Amino acid sequence: xxxxxxxxxxxxxxxxxxxxxxxxxxxxxxxxxxxxxxxxxxxxxxxxxxxxxxxxxxxxxxxxxxxxxxxxxxxxxxxxxxxxxxxxxxxxxxxxxxxxxxxxxxxxxxxxxxxxxxxxxxxxxxxxxxxxxxxxxxxxxxxxxxxxxxxxxxxxxxxxxxxxxxxxxxxxxxxxxxxxxxxxxxxxxxxxxxxxxxxxxxxxxxxxxxxxxxxxxxxxxxxxxxxxxxxxxxxxxxxxxxxxxxxxxxxxxxxxxxxxxxxxxxxxxxxxxxxxxxxxxxxxxxxxxxxxxxxxxxxxxxxxxxxxxxxxxxxxxxxxxxxxx
Amino acid sequence: xxxxxxxxxxxxxxxxxxxxxxxxxxxxxxxxxxxxxxxxxxxxxxxxxxxxxxxxxxxxxxxxxxxxxxxxxxxxxxxxxxxxxxxxxxxxxxxxxxxxxxxxxxxxxxxxxxxxxxxxxxxxxxxxxxxxxxxxxxxxxxxxxxxxxxxxxxxxxxxxxxxxxxxxxxxxxxxxxxxxxxxxxxxxxxxxxxxxxxxxxxxxxxxxxxxxxxxxxxxxxxxxxxxxxxxxxxxxxxxxxxxxxxxxxxxxxxxxxxxxxxxxxxxxxxxxxxxxxxxxxxxxxxxxxxxxxxxxxxxxxxxxxxxxxxxxxxxxxxxxxxxxxxxxxxxxxxxxxxxxxxxxxxxxxxxxxxxxxxxxxxxxxxxxxxxxxxxxxxxxxxxxxxxxxxxxxxxxxxxxxxxxxxxxxxxxxxxxxxxxxxxxxxxxxxxxxxxxxxxxxxxxxxxxxx
Numbered sequence: 104x105x106x107x108x109x110x111x112x113x114x115x116x117x118x119x120x121x122x123x124x125x126x127x128x129x130x131x132x133x134x135x136x137x138x139x140x141x142x143x144x145x146x147x148x149x150x151x152x153x154x155x156x157x158x159x160x161x162x163x164x165x166x167x168x169x170x171x172x173x174x175x176x177x178x179x180x181x182x183x184x185x186x187x188x189x190x191x192x193x194x195x196x197x198x199x200x201x202x203x204x205x206x207x208x209x210x211x212x213x214x215x216x217x218x219x220x221x222x223x224x225x226x227x228x229x230x231x232x233x234x235x236x237x238x239x240x241x242x243x244x245x246x247x248x249x250x251x252x253x254x255x256x257x258x259x260x261x262x263x264x265x266x267x268x269x270x271x272x273x274x275x276x277x278x279x280x281x282x283x284x285x286x287x288x289x290x291x292x293x294x295x296x297x298x299x300x301x302x303x304x305x306x307x308x309x310x311x312x313x314x315x316x317x318x319x320x321x322x323x324x325x326x327x328x329x330x331x332x333x334x335x336x337x338x339x340x341x342x343x344x345x346x347x348x349x350x351x352x353x354x355x356x357x358x359x360x361x362x363x364x365x366x367x368x369x370x371x372x373x374x375x376x377x378x379x380x381x382x383x384x385x386x387x388x389x390x391x392x393x394x395x396x397x398x399x400x401x402x403x404x405x406x407x408x409x410x411x412x413x414x415x416x417x418x419x420x421x422x423x424x425x426x427x428x
Numbered sequence: 429x430x431x432x433x434x435x436x437x438x439x440x441x442x443x444x445x446x447x448x449x450x451x452x453x454x455x456x457x458x459x460x461x462x463x464x465x466x467x468x469x470x471x472x473x474x475x476x477x478x479x480x481x482x483x484x485x486x487x488x489x490x491x492x493x494x495x496x497x498x499x500x501x502x503x504x505x506x507x508x509x510x511x512x513x514x515x516x517x518x519x520x521x522x523x524x525x526x527x528x529x530x531x532x533x534x535x536x537x538x539x540x541x542x543x544x545x546x547x548x549x550x551x552x553x554x555x556x557x558x559x560x561x562x563x564x565x566x567x568x569x570x571x572x573x574x575x576x577x578x579x580x581x582x583x584x585x586x587x588x589x590x591x592x593x594x595x596x597x598x599x600x601x602x603x604x605x606x607x608x609x610x611x612x613x614x615x616x617x618x619x620x621x622x623x624x625x626x627x628x629x630x631x632x633x634x635x636x637x638x639x640x641x642x643x644x645x646x647x648x649x650x651x652x653x654x655x656x657x658x659x660x661x662x663x664x665x666x667x668x669x670x671x672x673x674x675x676x677x678x679x680x681x682x683x684x685x686x687x688x689x690x691x692x693x694x695x696x697x698x699x700x701x702x703x704x705x706x707x708x709x710x711x712x713x714x715x716x717x718x719x720x721x722x723x724x725x726x727x728x729x730x731x732x733x734x735x736x737x738x739x740x741x742x743x744x745x746x747x748x749x750x751x752x753x754x755x756x757x758x759x760x761x762x763x764x765x766x767x768x769x770x771x772x773x774x775x776x777x778x779x780x781x782x783x784x785x786x787x788x789x790x791x792x793x794x795x796x797x798x799x800x801x802x803x804x805x806x807x808x809x810x811x812x813x814x815x816x817x818x819x820x821x822x823x824x825x826x827x828x829x830x831x832x833x834x835x836x837x838x839x840x841x842x843x844x845x846x847x848x849x850x851x852x853x854x855x856x857x858x859x860x861x862x863x864x865x866x867x868x869x870x871x872x873x874x875x876x877x878x
Contacts, residue, residue, distance in 0.1 A: 143676070143677040144681060146677055147677035147678050150670065150677075150691070151687055154691050154694065154756070155693075157753070158694070158697070160708060164708070177720075178720070209511055210510055212510065212511070213511065213513050213514055216518075217513075217514060217517050217518060220518060220521070224525050225605045225609065228528075228605065229607070231602060238599055242872075248610065249864075249871065250864050251615070253860045254617070254618045254857070255833060255836075255853060255857060255860065256814060257814070257816065257833050258853035259613060259614055259621075260840075261621075261849070262616060262617035262620045262621065263617055266616075277563065277564035278564075279561040280491050280562055280563075280564065282498070282502060283499055283503075284506060287503050287507060288506060289506055289513065290502060291506075291510070291513065292498075292505070292506070299609060300610070300612075301613070303613075331533045331537070332532050332536075332598050332602070333529040333531075333532035333533025333534070336529065361699060362698075363820065364816050364837065374510075378698050381698075381701070382820070382821055385704055385821070392718065395704050395708070398704075399701045399704045399705065402700070402701050403697050406696040406697070406698075407693070407696050410692075410696050417761070
């Protein structure tokens with residue numbers, strides 16, 4: 104962050120300096136008071152209320168007995184409370200598709216965790232090259248990769264899918280016959296590759312911005328000590344860029360875990376993630392809100408835990424990348 | 429390949445980063461020309477070999493491997509339980525990356541052993557990479573030829589590099605994984621989709637601009653364009669405005685952390701989950717209402733409304749609300765951090781000058797967080813342009829609530845109409861274009877400052 108803080112050298116004696124400091128503190132207190140005035144607090148609480156109420160309603164519903172949820176609104180629970188955990192048991196074991204929610208929960212884990220680590224590793228390698236290896240066309244290629252965000256995911260789906268399944272055949276000469284993964288029980292390979300590809304432009308951009316800000320002296324010192332790029336990357340850059348890596352990991356985890364489209368297109372039916380099961384179950388469950396609500400909260404749980412565990416890195420890393428200037 | 433040529437012609441102005449290899453003394457103009465010539469001849473040879481390969485009639489069509497391939501690895505992995513797959517694939521991937529880093533570290537060093545290491549790696553890596561793809565027998569000999577020539581070019585160009593031997597080698601190892609992924613996954617699909625948009629359903633007959641005319645005249649195409657415009661205009665502005673207001677209101681307030689979490693939580697919820705949550709809010713039925721929106725309407729004596737089938741535009745606006753609800757948290761978190769980075773002295777100075785809270789906000793805070801505002805607005809705008817899940821889960825595009833990104837998949841999956849789908853993709857591409865151009869300009873400005 105390059106802040107334009109102007110430090111004024113005080114040319115006054117200590118007593119008046121103390122006086123100034125006291126005044127400053129007074130003004131700061133005043134400013135704080137005014138910014139957090141009653142009106143602002145009330146407005147904030149109103150916004151928070153409206154933002155929470157939809158989730159809260161479904162949360163309550165997920166604990167109400169099924170027959171109640173079909174006949175009365177969730178707000179009646181305050182006058183007539185009755186709760187159960189039965190909905191969660193039912194939701195986890197029922198499967199509208201071939202998979203139960205519990206099975207697709209495991210699939211979601213098996214898709215998300217490798218994707219996050221693959222993307223981080225591959226993106227940080229090239230981000231390092233962009234930041235610390237001088238080569239011609241460096242700026243051009245960097246901006247080109249950033250601009251690749253322009254390609255809508257949907258645009259890449261069909262060509263990529265046909266590359267995976269039919270391979271690359273030019274004039275009857277087959278260079279790459281595609282992956283033959285039919286009959287494989289849990290195949291995530293194509294989903295992994297697709298997700299990693301789509302994560303690349305933003306990952307490279309954010310990580311580069313952070314890695315480029317590491318002071319040049321640190322790297323120069325390591326070089327003088329005889330470290331090559333491999334060591335500098337592994338021993339220096341990775342630990343120093345940890346906040347950025349963590350923040351992108353959170354973001355990518357949330358996106359991949361919550362993705363519906365990529366998994367629908369690339370995952371075979373036995374490897375579908377939670378979002379897909381939830382979506383199809385929500386169709387078969389129809390108006391059975393007690394099941395839909397329980398299923399929804401099962402799917403929310405993991406990204407929330409990840410966010411809370413890593414949230415202190417989240418803003419720090421993201422900001423260094425996102426708001427340079 | 430451009431990398432090689434570029435590095436070849438780079439003037440020696442830039443300091444050699446790992447210049448412990450060969451000194452750049454033999455970088456005379458004549459030597460430079462020789463190198464360039466050799467590289468160009470090599471590349472021409474590769475292209476010739478490739479053309480020769482694709483014009484040969486297939487002799488035998490069986491996949492060939494070195495005994496293992498990506499395919500056999502994925503089949504073996506796929507037979508295991510999902511939970512076992514996670515550590516296994518991570519270990520294998522970690523080993524590959526580790527090997528890459530070891531090569532990057534050791535190969536550029538000077539000395540006889542390292543020379544042979546580089547030479548071996550230059551030939552082994554391309555051959556291994558091509559063979560992992562299981563080329564058919566009729567292609568193998570050419571594929572191997574191409575791999576060997578590529579390896580030779582790489583080694584030679586690297587050896588003659590101005591920055592010392594090993595410089596180009598490590599640069600390519602750093603960049604290759606991401607570059608290959610981007611080429612096959614984004615650049616190549618973008619080009620094929622563009623050409624496909626001028627062909628019909630089957631992709632065989634050229635139809636000119638017919639698919640584009642369909643996009644703007646057919647009801648589905650027309651509404652997807654209109655609705656996408658509504659999404660991209662409303663969602664980023666409203667989400668950013670509310671996020672900013674909230675960030676200012678709770679700045680340095682008691683319990684700021686918890687108030688933030690309340691707003692941020694929806695961002696961690698999937699659009700599928702968000703869709704279900706809001707479908708419940710909008711729920712409509714005869715008799716007692718379960719959805720809170722209709723419950724409020726009926727409590728005031730109104731008739732319950734089937735919100736999600738209310739067209740035109742009402743259902744789209746209600747879907748946009750879901751997206752705003754979900755993205756405001758992201759805007760708030762980023763802007764809140766940006767506000768805290770504005771030097772407090774500026775605010776105090778403005779206050780001493782008698783500026784009101786509103787004036788201070790407009791004249792001090794907003795300019796201070798300008799770049800963050802741009803990032804937030806464009807991120808959410810791009811998200812809104814590409815929105816698929818919310819529409820798929822909540823309305824399935826019925827009642828004129830479809831958007832470009834949804835209709836694209838819809839045309840593909842339901843109607844197998846690849847031409848229409850590609851045309852929709854190109855229209856979407858054109859919508860994203862100005863946003864990216866604007867951002868690229870910002871980045872260039874920043875990089876010039878640095």
